[in-house]
Amino acid sequence: xxxxxxxxxxxxxxxxxxxxxxxxxxxxxxxxxxxxxxxxxxxxxxxxxxxxxxxxxxxxxxxxxxxxxxxxxxxxxxxxxxxxxxxxxxxxxxxxxxxxxxxxxxxxxxxxxxxxxxxxxxxxxxxxxxxxxxxxxxxxxxxxxxxxxxxxxxxxxxxxxxxxxxxxxxxxxxxxxxxxxxxxxxxxxxxxxxxxxxxxxxxxxxxxxxxxxxxxxxxxxxxxxxxxxxxxxxxxxxxxxxxxxxxxxxxxxxxxxxxxxxxxxxxxxxxxxxx
Amino acid sequence: xxxxxxxxxxxxxxxxxxxxxxxxxxxxxxxxxxxxxxxxxxxxxxxxxxxxxxxxxxxxxxxxxxxxxxxxxxxxxxxxxxxxxxxxxxxxxxxxxxxxxxxxxxxxxxxxxxxxxxxxxxxxxxxxxxxxxxxxxxxxxxxxxxxxxxxxxxxxxxxxxxxxxxxxxxxxxxxxxxxxxxxxxxxxxxxxxxxxxxxxxxxxxxxxxxxxxxxxxxxxxxxxxxxxxxxxxxxxxxxxxxxxxxxxxxxxxxxxxxxxxxxxxxxxxxxxxxxxxxxxxxxxxxxxx
Numbered sequence: 001x002x003x004x005x006x007x008x009x010x011x012x013x014x015x016x017x018x019x020x021x022x023x024x025x026x027x028x029x030x031x032x033x034x035x036x037x038x039x040x041x042x043x044x045x046x047x048x049x050x051x052x053x054x055x056x057x058x059x060x061x062x063x064x065x066x067x068x069x070x071x072x073x074x075x076x077x078x079x080x081x082x083x084x085x086x087x088x089x090x091x092x093x094x095x096x097x098x099x100x101x102x103x104x105x106x107x108x109x110x111x112x113x114x115x116x117x118x119x120x121x122x123x124x125x126x127x128x129x130x131x132x133x134x135x136x137x138x139x140x141x142x143x144x145x146x147x148x149x150x151x152x153x154x155x156x157x158x159x160x161x162x163x164x165x166x167x168x169x170x171x172x173x174x175x176x177x178x179x180x181x182x183x184x185x186x187x188x189x190x191x192x193x194x195x196x197x198x199x200x201x202x203x204x205x206x207x208x209x210x211x212x213x214x215x216x217x218x219x220x221x222x223x224x225x226x227x228x229x230x231x232x233x234x235x236x237x238x239x240x241x242x243x244x245x246x247x248x249x250x251x252x253x254x255x256x257x258x259x260x261x262x263x264x265x266x267x268x269x270x271x272x273x274x275x
Numbered sequence: 276x277x278x279x280x281x282x283x284x285x286x287x288x289x290x291x292x293x294x295x296x297x298x299x300x301x302x303x304x305x306x307x308x309x310x311x312x313x314x315x316x317x318x319x320x321x322x323x324x325x326x327x328x329x330x331x332x333x334x335x336x337x338x339x340x341x342x343x344x345x346x347x348x349x350x351x352x353x354x355x356x357x358x359x360x361x362x363x364x365x366x367x368x369x370x371x372x373x374x375x376x377x378x379x380x381x382x383x384x385x386x387x388x389x390x391x392x393x394x395x396x397x398x399x400x401x402x403x404x405x406x407x408x409x410x411x412x413x414x415x416x417x418x419x420x421x422x423x424x425x426x427x428x429x430x431x432x433x434x435x436x437x438x439x440x441x442x443x444x445x446x447x448x449x450x451x452x453x454x455x456x457x458x459x460x461x462x463x464x465x466x467x468x469x470x471x472x473x474x475x476x477x478x479x480x481x482x483x484x485x486x487x488x489x490x491x492x493x494x495x496x497x498x499x500x501x502x503x504x505x506x507x508x509x510x511x512x513x514x515x516x517x518x519x520x521x522x523x524x525x526x527x528x529x530x531x532x533x534x535x536x537x538x539x540x541x542x543x544x545x546x547x548x549x550x551x552x553x554x555x556x557x558x559x560x561x562x563x564x
Contacts, residue, residue, distance in 0.1 A: 006365075011365070013367075015357075019439075022436070023439070026392065027380075030391045042399075042400040043405075044401055044405030082291075085291055086296075093286070097284065099285035113493075114549045116542070118499060118518035118538065119521070121303075121521065121525070123307055124303050126531070127303070142298065142299055145295050149296055209384070210522075214526060224384060225385070226386070228384075228387055229386065246387045254383065257378065257382045258375060261374075261375050265444070
C-alpha cells in the first residue's frame with residue numbers, strides 16, 4: 001500500500017535529500033580531486049573542469065597498495081572469526097549451559113563495553129612488545145577481538161535467550177552432546193545476530209587506526225587505515241594521486257555495505273539490540 | 276530425563292573468550308592502575324596524579340573530552356532522531372536508499388575522512404572556501420583548524436557527519452519495532468504531528484536513546500584518528516583530548532607512567548558518565564511508565 005503524497009511527506013523528502021547530499025558530497029569531492037591534474041587540484045570547486053585518469057593509472061600500477069589491502073583483509077577476517085568463536089562460546093555457556101557464576105561473568109564482560117580503547121593502549125603496547133608481537137598480525141587480531149567481545153556477547157546472548165528449551169531438549173534426547181546441539185540447533189537459530197556481530201566487527205577491524213599506528217611500525221605490516229599517512233608525504237604536492245588512493249580505500253567498504261546492509265538491518269530488527 | 280552433566284564442560288566454551296578478554300582487557304586495566312602509581316624512581320607514589328592536577332594541557336584535554344561527549348551525543352542524537360522520523364513515518368519512497376546512503380560515512384576509514392575534511396576546510400582552495408567565495412565571503416573565511424577557538428568544534432563536526440547515519444539507523448530500527456496500531460490509535464486520540472512525536476514516539480524510543488547515549492559517549496571519548504590527523508592536538512594543544520594526550524605522553528614524550536595515570540582518569544570518567552546516564556535513563560523511563 002502506498003501512502004498518498006502529503007505536504008509533510010514532501011518536506012521529509014526534501015530534508016532527507018539535503019541530508020543525503022551532505023553525507024555524500026565529501027566522497028564526491030574526494031573522487032573528483034582524484035580526477036584532477038596537478039595544477040587543478042588546488043581549486044576550490046566541487047567538480048573540476050579537466051578530467052584526467054593519469055592518477056588512477058599511476059596508483060594502480062604502483063604496486064604497494066595491494067600489501068595494505070592484504071594486511072587489512074587478513075587481520076579483519078581473522079578478527080571476525082576469532083570474535084565469533086569467543087562470543088558464541090561465552091553466550092552459549094551463559095545462556096544455555098547455565099554456567100556457574102554466569103551472572104558475574106556476563107557483568108564482567110559487558111562492563112568492558114564502556115571502555116575507551118585509548119585507556120588500554122599503553123599496557124597493550126607494552127605487553128605485545130614483551131611478547132615480541134609488535135609488527136605481528138596477532139598484535140592487532142588479539143586486542144581487536146577483545147574489544148569486540150563485549151558488544152558481541154550482549155547481542156548473541158540475547159538472541160540465544162529467545163530459543164525455546166524444548167528444541168534443545170529434543171536434540172539431547174536424540175543423543176546429541178552439547179557441542180552438537182550448539183552447531184546443529186543453536187547456531188542456525190541465532191544466525192541473524194551472528195551476522196550483525198560479524199559485519200560490525202569487520203567494519204571495526206577494517207577501519208581500526210589507533211592500535212595499528214602503535215603496533216605496526218614496519219611498512220610491510222601496515223593495514224589500510226595507515227596507508228593515507230604513508231602516502232601523504234610523497235604526494236603532498238600532487239593531491240590527485242593521494243586522493244585516488246583515498247577513494248580506492250573508501251569505496252571498497254562502501255560497496256560492501258551496500259551489498260550487505262540488508263542482512264545487517266534484518267539482524268538488528270530481530271530484536272538483538274535492547275536498552 | 277537423565278543427562279549426565281560434566282561440570283567442567285561449560286568452561287571449555289568460555290575458555291577462548293575469557294582468555295582473550297583476560298589478556299587484552301583485564302590485564303591492561305590492572306597494569307594501568309599499577310603503572311600509574313609508579314613514581315620516577317620506581318617507588319609507589321601519587322606523583323603522576325599530582326603532575327596531572329597541575330598540568331594545564333591535561334585540564335584542556337579533560338575539558339575537550341567533555342565538549343566532545345556533549346556535542347556529539349546531542350548533535351548526533353537530534354539529527355539521527357529527526358531523520359529517522361522522516362524516513363520511517365513521513366517520506367513515501369526511498370526508505371532503504373536514504374537509510375543506506377546516510378550510513379555510508381560510517382564505513383569509511385577515519386584516516387581517509389580526516390584527509391578529505393582537512394582539504395575541505397583548507398583556506399584558499401578547500402571546498403568550504405569555494406562555498407564562501409561563491410557568496411562573496413572569501414574575505415571572511417575562517418581558518419577553522421588553525422584557530423584554537425574553532426578547531427575542536429571543526430573536528431567534532433566531522434565526527435558528527437560520520438556518526439549521524441548510525442544514529443539514524445538505530446532509531447529506524449527502534450521505530451520499526453513500534454506497533455503501528457499503537458501509532459494509529461494515538462492519532463485517533465488526537466495525538467497528531469509533534470504531539471504524537473513528543474508524547475508517544477519519544478517515550479517508546481527511550482531504550483534506543485539510552486543505548487545510543489552510552490555508545491555515543493564511548494565513541495566520543497575514544498576518537499583519536501580525526502584529531503591526530505587533522506590538528507595533532509594543536510594549535511598549541513588546544514584540541515588535545517584525553518585519548519590524544521595519552522598517545523602523546525606515552526609514545527611521543529615516552530612518559531608511560533604518566534600516560535597510565537591519564538588513562539586511568541579517562542577510564543574513570545567513562546565509567547562515571549555511563550553509570551550516571553544509566554541512572555538518569557532509568558529514572559526517565561520510570562517517569563514515563
